[in-house]
Amino acid sequence: MSASTLFDKVWRAHEVVAETAAAPAVLYVDLHLIHEVTSPQAFSLLKSLGLPVRRPDRTLATMDHSIPTATEQVFGGVPIKVDAAARQVATLERNAAEFGVELFAMRDARRGIVHVISPELGATQPGMTIVCGDSHTSTHGAFGALAFGIGSTEVGHVLATQALLQRKPKTLAVNVEGALQPGVTAKDLILAIIGRIGVAGGTGYVIEFRGSTIRALSMDERMTVCNMSIEAGARAGMIAPDETTFAYLEGRPRAPKGAAWERAVAHWRTLTTDPGAAFDAAASIDAATLEPMITYGTNPGMVLPIGAAIPDKRGDEIFDKALAYMGFHGGEAMLGKRVDVVFIGSCTNGRLADLEAAAQILKGRKVAPGVRLLIVPGSQQVKREAEAAGYADIFKDAGADWRESGCSMCLGMNGDTIAAGQYSVSTSNRNFEGRQGVGARTLLASPFTAAASAVRGLITDPRDMLR
Amino acid sequence: MTPVRSIRSRTVVIASSNIDTDQIIPARFLTTTTKDGLGRNLFADWRYREDGAPNPDFVLNRAESHGAAILVAGPNFGCGSSREHAPWALLDHGIRAVISTEIADIFRGNSLKNGLVPVIVDAAAAKWLIEHPGVEVTIDVGAGRLELPNGSTAPFPLEAFARHCLMNGVDELGYLRSQLGDIERFEAAHA
Ligand code: SF4
Numbered sequence: 001m002s003a004s005t006l007f008d009k010v011w012r013a014h015e016v017v018a019e020t021a022a023a024p025a026v027l028y029v030d031l032h033l034i035h036e037v038t039s040p041q042a043f044s045l046l047k048s049l050g051l052p053v054r055r056p057d058r059t060l061a062t063m064d065h066s067i068p069t070a071t072e073q074v075f076g077g078v079p080i081k082v083d084a085a086a087r088q089v090a091t092l093e094r095n096a097a098e099f100g101v102e103l104f105a106m107r108d109a110r111r112g113i114v115h116v117i118s119p120e121l122g123a124t125q126p127g128m129t130i131v132c133g134d135s136h137t138s139t140h141g142a143f144g145a146l147a148f149g150i151g152s153t154e155v156g157h158v159l160a161t162q163a164l165l166q167r168k169p170k171t172l173a174v175n176v177e178g179a180l181q182p183g184v185t186a187k188d189l190i191l192a193i194i195g196r197i198g199v200a201g202g203t204g205y206v207i208e209f210r211g212s213t214i215r216a217l218s219m220d221e222r223m224t225v226c227n228m229s230i231e232a233g234a235r236a237g238m239i240a241p242d243e244t245t246f247a248y249l250e251g252r253p254r255a256p257k258g259a260a261w262e263r264a265v266a267h268w269r270t271l272t273t274d275p276g277a278a279f280d281a282a283a284s285i286d287a288a289t290l291e292p293m294i295t296y297g298t299n300p301g302m303v304l305p306i307g308a309a310i311p312d313k314r315g316d317e318i319f320d321k322a323l324a325y326m327g328f329h330g331g332e333a334m335l336g337k338r339v340d341v342v343f344i345g346s347c348t349n350g351r352l353a354d355l356e357a358a359a360q361i362l363k364g365r366k367v368a369p370g371v372r373l374l375i376v377p378g379s380q381q382v383k384r385e386a387e388a389a390g391y392a393d394i395f396k397d398a399g400a401d402w403r404e405s406g407c408s409m410c411l412g413m414n415g416d417t418i419a420a421g422q423y424s425v426s427t428s429n430r431n432f433e434g435r436q437g438v439g440a441r442t443l444l445a446s447p448f449t450a451a452a453s454a455v456r457g458l459i460t461d462p463r464d465m466l467r
Numbered sequence: 468m469t470p471v472r473s474i475r476s477r478t479v480v481i482a483s484s485n486i487d488t489d490q491i492i493p494a495r496f497l498t499t500t501t502k503d504g505l506g507r508n509l510f511a512d513w514r515y516r517e518d519g520a521p522n523p524d525f526v527l528n529r530a531e532s533h534g535a536a537i538l539v540a541g542p543n544f545g546c547g548s549s550r551e552h553a554p555w556a557l558l559d560h561g562i563r564a565v566i567s568t569e570i571a572d573i574f575r576g577n578s579l580k581n582g583l584v585p586v587i588v589d590a591a592a593a594k595w596l597i598e599h600p601g602v603e604v605t606i607d608v609g610a611g612r613l614e615l616p617n618g619s620t621a622p623f624p625l626e627a628f629a630r631h632c633l634m635n636g637v638d639e640l641g642y643l644r645s646q647l648g649d650i651e652r653f654e655a656a657h658a
């Protein structure tokens with residue numbers, strides 16, 4: 001057989017029916033992740049048709065998007081503040097019970113952001129197809145899975161059939177070479193990639209991130225990179241599994257055990273792009289020259305090295321509109337701009353390595369007066385690990401607000417929002433208008449940059465504090 | 468799903484690029500458990516002022532936009548979050564097709580599943596439409612053709628299966644369920 005890409009191998013292994021000119025492929029789904037916001041209408045569809053969930057054993061539900069992060073609302077004492085969120089939580093509990101789907105409910109020790117918990121359980125594995133009604137499902141591609149976001153109607157399709165109708169996407173190789181400099185993280189790398197290829201540069205493609213820089217990343221870092229594939233327009237991003245992947249998975253609760261583990265690893269080793277396999281498109285990035293990155297506009301492609309000045313593109317309508325929203329002007333330096341809120345968390349940067357980075361900066365330092373620092377772990381497990389490692393104490397000593405896990409201020413559905421006109425340095429993935437609250441102004445950056453900016457109350461190059 | 472064979476309507480133009488689904492329907496309105504009533508909050512942050520009154524400058528609030536069922540938008544429309552609430556909100560408001568040079572993948576798939584027609588045209592047609600807001604155009608789904616009032620036409624891509632589903636009101640789930648025999652055989656072979 002001719003040389004294949006990683007994507008081709010995973011796609012082919014899940015084709016129930018191959019695509020033809022007349023019809024899309026029927027693609028089998030190994031793992032279907034569910035959350036409270038995009039599933040209610042899908043369960044209603046099943047009910048209206050009298051259908052069961054076909055493979056509850058391949059379906060896993062959690063609560064993350066709209067649930068509270070305040071401990072007293074999660075663990076009792078105080079009711080959930082946002083009524084509609086309380087309704088969604090109750091609806092998912094009812095649907096999961098009725099359809100026999102495993103649910104990590106609000107007080108479950110395994111609960112968290114859907115893209116954080118599935119890897120940490122070992123449920124996300126190389127070579128799988130994974131879908132979820134959430135665009136950041138691309139995160140799971142870090143394990144060499146083909147993972148992408150779907151809409152609520154498709155959630156219904158997968159619940160009812162365990163399959164999806166899909167046209168085969170094209171492939172884009174993003175080759176990254178060179179060592180990241182100290183203080184420059186996987187977040188800076190993916191922001192730089194999006195800046196390079198553009199917010200629609202990956203539309204129609206699955207990205208494979210390749211090269212020595214990618215191979216040197218930890219799993220937490222690889223997840224940060226794949227997570228933001230969708231911000232370049234690509235539904236999925238993938239990284240070939242290797243020893244780093246296997247070491248991460250071994251011993252996780254849902255990873256294979258014993259002889260099954262050996263067989264699985266032997267198979268996973270075949271999940272690499274063959275030498276000579278052709279991609280439909282390619283891009284290259286030199287990682288060694290990258291600096292900490294920060295966004296200045298209203299999409300993740302409007303991004304700069306932190307020491308740079310905002311470009312002056314007056315007359316360009318997108319640019320003018322974005323800068324008017326942000327209250328910035330072309331030619332201004334980003335360093336030293338005022339910060340009101342700092343948010344550290346989300347499925348992009350809410351894992352232990354991210355909190356460790358924040359702790360490195362915050363240790364022995366204080367949040368600047370008047371600045372609010374909200375730190376939200378990606379899962380309850382991350383929360384426990386961060387507490388055991390002493391990071392939580394560092395955060396609290398610094399004056400940060402330390403919460404239960406969830407999406408929180410990444411999208412502000414649960415009441416964790418930023419006021420109109422305020423500036424937020426956020427480790428999340430979207431700086432769209434209003435994403436973190438009506439009129440909120442979001443600056444995307446790494447956990448290092450976010451923590452350093454919280455300490456000074458100004459946009460700060462974290463390398464100043466890491467030396 | 469109701470069959471969609473052709474749409475004839477006036478256009479409403481929002482020329483911005485990269486209109487993401489957070490603009491189409493902000494996250495705070497996703498706390499519904501049904502699809503109904505989302506149209507009220509379509510483009511909420513652009514459409515209403517802080518006090519909740521309609522913003523008279525926003526195109527959807529202008530008298531000439533009422534009843535327009537075709538939205539013309541800048542490139543990369545529908546990027547961002549996978550929320551199907553975006554096409555639901557557009558449809559609930561009365562929009563039945565979106566014309567752009569580029570439409571984001573997930574939004575495009577979600578639209579087709581709900582009978583909202585994604586019409587991807589070349590830059591020349593898009594430019595003309597943006598320069599002539601409110602014109603009456605016809606979208607011929609069967610022919611994959613957009614007819615402009617200046618007499619010109621622009622082809623738009625629609626793969627055979629999507630066209631078939633739109634024109635016959637076919638619900639993909641019915642089709643997928645007809646493949647359950649193959650799905651079971653696949654599972655047996657991979658168990
Ligand atoms: S953390 Fe943000 S981006 Fe990630 S799943 Fe939650 S809302 Fe979506």
